[in-house]
Amino acid sequence: MFSHIVVFWTDPAQPNAADELVAGANKYLKAIPGVLQFHVGKMSPSPRPVVDQTYQVALNLIFPSKQAEQEYQVHPQHIEFVAKVFKRTCQKVVIYDFE
Secondary structure, three states: OEEEEEEEEEOOOOOOHHHHHHHHHHHHOOOOOOOOEEEEEEOOOOOOOOOOOOOOEEEEEEEOOHHHHHHHHOOHHHHHHHHHHHHHHEEEEEEEEEO
């Protein structure tokens, strides 16, 4: 298994950026071959100080292998998501990949 977690900070000047990012991920990324599990959503507020609440959206993908994740990165739908959604709505991204 290979996990690919992406944490997004959206542009505060765009009030609908988080919704657009979630919709775009569902539209472009969910059906890419090799994705075993797909979960995208907005940050869930927590009273616990240990929980990072500075981001707006996170994406959690699970692949059968690192090779499958690498193929996902160059898939045309992923490239289209980056160009049409990510670059327009986000200011920052942090990615955590692990096996």
